[in-house]
Amino acid sequence: MTSRDPNESLERLFRETGWTLERFAREVNKIATERGAPARYAAPSAHQWISGVRPRDKARSAIVEALSRELGRPITQSEAGFTDQAKGVKGTSGTVEGLVNLGTQDMDPSRRSVVGATLFSVALTVPDWQDVVGRMDGVQTGRIRRIGMQDVDTVIAMTERISELDDQFGGRQARPMAAAFLVNTVAPYLRADASDSVRKAMMSAASDLCYLTGYMAVDEGFHGLAQQYYLKALELAGASEDHLTYCTTLRGMSVQAVDQGHGPYAMRLADAAAAASPQAGPRMRAFLAGQQAHSSAQIGDRRNALMYLREAEIAMDKAESRSKAFGSYDPASLNYHVSQVRYELGDVAGSIDALLKSDSLRDGIYRRARMRFRATIAERQLRLGHLEEACTTWNSALDDYPLIQSGRADQRIAEMYRVIRPHLNNPLAGELYERARTVTPSDLIPY
Structure with a gap:
């Protein structure tokens, strides 16, 4: 499809990169190859895109990802002049439909490698709190039956149990279980008739489970899949007005980004989580500030890294006794952040000391974390020649x-x-x- 007018938006972004047309095409080919669909675009193709020729869907996705990586910020298809995307997110009925499609593919062994092949993207559009809060329209479509708080309690209990299995044994086997539970049990609950209070509670519980499922996809290295689960968690958290899970999910997305080396993107997500939680209690504030510290350190901002780290330490001192809920932030987690900040700032020996302290404070149930972080300690010990x-x-x-x-x-x-x-x-x-x-x-x- 050819437009009569040049794509001025795309041309503006292209000029911002400083690329040649040949380099532009080469970067798009690189993204396409990463995604398992190699392309052979050349300079004339890039010139056509700027001139107004509309690329195919897969090419558009690769173009915005290439631009996002080069410019260091998320670029949407709308910003690149490819579509007039509607603002905000769909109603909850669309969220449920998307969740069913996502979970169905994830629980199918024959499809799992295809779903897992989706890659982490810094071009991801993350909805703001005001874009998702309170959106409950359409949730009752297909009223299967009426649900009550006992059904909400079932989802909460199942989520906690899956989280325990994940902590002890890893996410490879627990995630398909979570996906099946989302599709076969939680989605019908979300479509069922219920009082407003029960419906909100169910969406909040579903949001927690989506966050956990995304976290397990990160554990397996399926980063694009994880981002999809995280987006569903954000939508459901907003629909249920669950500020805690919304902020926790943004922070989890920041953790994923910083571990992938996307420091600027991780910083934006960490800041967004903190900004969306102005009334956070001390444990939540420590939870968020620790991630801001790690992200700041990765981008070389020593002053803010140390400031946020001190803020996390002060908040942790004020926190009440440790919550039993999954994802809680404790002294072991804080010392992990101390370690990562020290390591990013070049203090390898100090990072080892902090990881050893974290290891001594960690609850025995967290077997996977214990194994991973001990291996990390060993790598850093070897780096020092020990x-x-x-x-x-x-x-x-x-x-x-x-x-x-x-x-x-x-x-x-x-x-x-x-x-x-x-x-x-x-x-x-x-x-x-x-x-x-x-x-x-x-x-x-x-x-």
């Missing part, structure tokens, strides 16, 4: 590893193999390597 100390720490991580089904845990073991191989002449390193081979899945063992 080989034998690192081998001892890695061995403690291997104690938990066989019990965990987690993509992030697998990544830490793969990294261990990579960095320990130059040291195999050392007896402790050789013993560690051979022990790891006995507990590592065959497809992860280097040959």
Whole structure:
């Protein structure tokens, strides 16, 4: 489809990048290849886009992602002149339909690799609180039956149980269970007749479960899929006026972004979470400030990193006794943030000390976190040249590893193999390597 007018919006963004037309096409091809659909656009194609020729859907998506990465901010298709997107989000009925489609694909083993292939995007449009709050229109379509608070309690209890399984064993097996529960139980609840108070409570419970399911997708390395679950969590949190889950989800999206190395995007999300929660209690404030500190450190903002870290420490001192709800922020979490800030700012030894303190404070149920962070400690010990100390720490991580089904845990073991191989002449390193081979899945063992 050809427009009579040049795409001035796209041309403005293109000029902002400083690219040549050839570079523009090459960057779009790179994104397309990452997504499993290689393209061979060249300079004439880029010239046509700017001249008003409307690219295909997949090309438009790749174009805005390429621009977003280069410019360091989310670029929407509307901003790139491709569509007149309606502002805000759909009513809750659209949210439920989207959730069913997402969960159905995720719970289908034959589709899971396809869904998991979706990639993290900094071009994602994240709805503001005012765009989602109170949107409850259409929720009663298809009134299957009337639900009550006992059904809400069922969803809450199931979410807590899945969270416990995730903490102990990783998300690889728990996430399909959560997806099936979302599709087969929660979605019908969301469509059912209910009083306003029950309906809000059910949407809030569903939002918590979507957030947890997205978190488990992050654990598996399915970052695009995780973002989709997080967006559903935001929509449901707004529909139920659940400020806590809305802010928690934004903060979770920031964690995902900073772990992927997208510091500026992580900073924006962390700031958005803090801005959306002006009346936060001390534990929530610590929860949010800790993430702001980590994101600030990653972008090299030392002053704000230390300021936010101090704010988190003060807020934690004021916090009440630890909540049992999943996702709660505790002294172990705070010390993890201290470690990450120190590491980003170049203090490797200090980061190790903080991670060791975090490890000593962590509840025993958090097996996956214990394994991952001990492996991280070992990597940093080796970086300082403490080989034998690192081998001892890695061995403690291997104690938990066989019990965990987690993509992030697998990544830490793969990294261990990579960095320990130059040291195999050392007896402790050789013993560690051979022990790891006995507990590592065959497809992860280097040959």
